[in-house]
Amino acid sequence: MPKRLLLVDPIPTHRIRLKAVLRAAQYDITSVDRIACVSGAIAASPVDLILLNTSGTDPAQAMSRLTKATGPSGVPVLCRDDEAGPLRRMQALATGACDMVATRVPETLLLARLRGILRDAEAIGELERRRVAAASFGFREQAARFGTVGRIVCVTLGSPSLALQEDLRSVSHTMTGLTRDELLRDEGIRSTPDAVLLEVGAEAADQLDAVLPEIRARSHLRDASVIVIHPMGAHDLAVRALNLGASEIAEVGSSGLELGHRIETMLSRKRVRDSLRRSTEESFRLATTDPLTGLFNRRYAEVYLSDALLRAKETGRPLTVMMVDIDHFKSVNDTYGHASGDAVLLAVASRIRDNLRAMDLVSRHGGEEFLVILPDIAGHESELAAERLRDSISSVPILLPDGTPLTATISIGVAVSQASWLQSESSKASSSVDYAAAEHQAGSLMDELISCADAALYAAKNGGRNRVSISRRAASAA
Incomplete structure (x- = not known):
């Protein structure tokens, strides 16, 4: 959407x-x-x-x-x-x-700035939603530390600006000057930096195309924020910097106060992301993942889906749920053994995960069943996504532990929640539903949506397996 x-x-x-x-x-x-x-x-x-x-x-x-x-x-x-x-x-x-x-300002720069701001907001929002889901299990992460001194490495491509060097003296963070080669070498940096400040002169604009992708490819720099300082009025260079992944941009003519504010804001966003990422890594690993496939488990997925339905109701955006089942899985265990059954589960889980967007979620729902949640997807798009998943499993045989190739197939039931379907009679009757009531309603809607997807899965199996079935109930309410 x-x-x-x-x-x-x-x-x-x-x-x-x-x-x-x-x-x-x-x-x-x-x-x-x-x-x-x-x-x-x-x-x-x-x-x-x-x-x-x-x-x-x-x-x-x-x-x-x-x-x-x-x-x-x-x-x-x-x-x-x-x-x-x-x-x-x-x-x-x-x-x-x-x-x-x-x-x-040129349209290209406006659009690049919009994309960067929206990308930051979406990433922080997604991490926050996962933090809330973890908190429902009783986990609490340490609060992000604000006001700490950041480690910033400064690299100049081209001729340095004396005015910029003077303005940066007022920035209250540790500033270390490096050459381009020292930046990209692990041994050139004593500790992982929080940010990289790239000053790019007009005569060195072409170097930006090589340096920014290299920063993201280096393990010691991958999580560092990047601010690009460019000549005044160099709009094309600013657009390229944002499109190549810079977190922030500023002109050489900016005041020291503005540079300090942009750097501080950029580092604050990074500290929040780092804190939430650590929380995700630690809290979710055991409590919310399936030990065999590494996917999220059923408990986490249902909490996440309930929250996603609340958001869908607020925004009016659709949400698609798929129930995926491996066809004839019992016969795999009976014929080849449970080790082979585990290999099939792992392969199917991996292929499903690899064929979804970063914002989508897949969980092991139980046994050989998987639950897939796709925000902002509806109609023909949801059917295409399901067919892509189905084809990814059946098109390439799975190698069992003894080297035997096995062609597995899956059946998929799809249910779509549109805004009108999310609006229950109770929510239409009152515009001031308290949070507990809204949470209860989301739980009921979640059960109903999963039930629709489950019924569609049953229809796919009855129809011959290795096929996709769309819930008529959800579709007719769209």
């Missing part, structure tokens, strides 16, 4: 032009002409990001009014301004905006 963006701009021609650009990039767009209309627009259709035009106003005051209108939603904000200079950028950043760009 496309991300939903809200344009807040008093100028009709701006809204028309931006709508055309963003819709061409496959975003779902809503627009209003003033901040006073934001709360109503969000209530009608939750959004993933707000584009706010602050031209002709005080950016800090505009952000303050917007924060009051959105409440504690945490929706990221990208400001657009006719005079997006260092002072106005800093005013926007200091009051909660993710960034400020000029209204005349």
Whole structure:
């Protein structure tokens, strides 16, 4: 499903032009002409990001009014301004905006900045949802440590800027200067850095294409955030940096205060991600995974699905559930032994996992059954995804421990929850359902959705196996 963006701009021609650009990039767009209309627009259709035009106003005051209108939603904000200079950028950043760009900025840079902000928000949101699921088991991770001194390595590609070097003196983190080769060598760095600051001169722009991918390929740098400092007005270079995975960008003409703020914000986001990642690794390993396949177990998947249904109800986005069963699995155990049965389970689990998106979830539901959860998928897309999974199993034989090739097949039952299906009579009757009631309702909807997928799986098996069956009940409610 496309991300939903809200344009807040008093100028009709701006809204028309931006709508055309963003819709061409496959975003779902809503627009209003003033901040006073934001709360109503969000209530009608939750959004993933707000584009706010602050031209002709005080950016800090505009952000303050917007924060009051959105409440504690945490929706990221990208400001657009006719005079997006260092002072106005800093005013926007200091009051909660993710960034400020000029209204005349090239479309490619605007889109690259949008992608980066949305990617950060999605990653943090997904990690937070998994943390909440872990917390339901009684696990608690240590809070992220804020205000700690970060380790930053600075690398210059091309001629260094003396003004930038002076501005960086005010940054309250450990700054170590390295050459490009020292950065990419393990032995060139005594401890894993938290961030890499790349200053890229106009004459060295081509080097960026080689250095950024190499940073992500090095184990000692893979989790480091990267901020690219580029010459003023070098929009093409900024776009390339963001598209190659830079966490943040800034112009050489930025003030020391702005650079410090961007670096601190970038490191804060990294500390949160690191903390949640550690929590995930430690808490989930034993409590939420199946020891044979390494997939999530049934208990975790049901907690996750219940939470996903609550989110789907809030956003109006669909969610697909698949029940997958290995055909004639008992005969594999009876004919070849349980070791061979385990090999088949492992191979099927691996192929299912490899054919899903990063945001999808697969669990071992029990025995030879798997539960697959696909957010933002519905209709023909869900059928195509199921057929892809089915083909991935049957198209290549599985090698058993003794080297015997075995062609396995699976049957799949698919059920789709659309917004109308999620809206039960109780939720329609009341707009103020408490959390406990909403959680109970999500549990009931989860049971019903799994039941629909299970019934479709039963139909697939009765229809001859090695096939996909779509639940008519879920589809008819869409």
